[in-house]
Amino acid sequence: MFPDHRFCIAPMMQCTDTHNRRLHRRLTKNALLYTEMIAVNALVHGKQINKLKFSNEEHPIAVQLGGSDPDLLAAAAILCDRFNYDEINLN
């Protein structure tokens, strides 16, 4: 089941972290929330898996991965799959 994209809070680097998203979720239960873009290099090689954590109240939530290497994007998407995101967005 795909999340509803009619109303989203855009991904914004250095802005839409978990604290910011929880504030947005208090403002509306209807928007699809995006993480800030997470660089796949940092995720796969830099072990920055903590960046993927979010609170249950943030659903529906999409993670945005940034990268240009298809293998790294795939490896990062597999990591994201453990976290139960509603969407994995590739940038």
Ligand SMILES: Cc1cc2nc3c(=O)[nH]c(=O)nc-3n(C[C@H](O)[C@H](O)[C@H](O)COP(=O)(O)O)c2cc1C
């Ligand atoms: C501070 C800031 C950070 C942004 N970071 C991202 C990002 O990480 N990924 C992305 O796809 N777009 C990013 N954008 C673009 C926004 O997601 C959005 O597409 C843009 O602000 C246009 O939105 P609007 O058409 O509602 O004005 C960023 C924009 C801003 C202002």
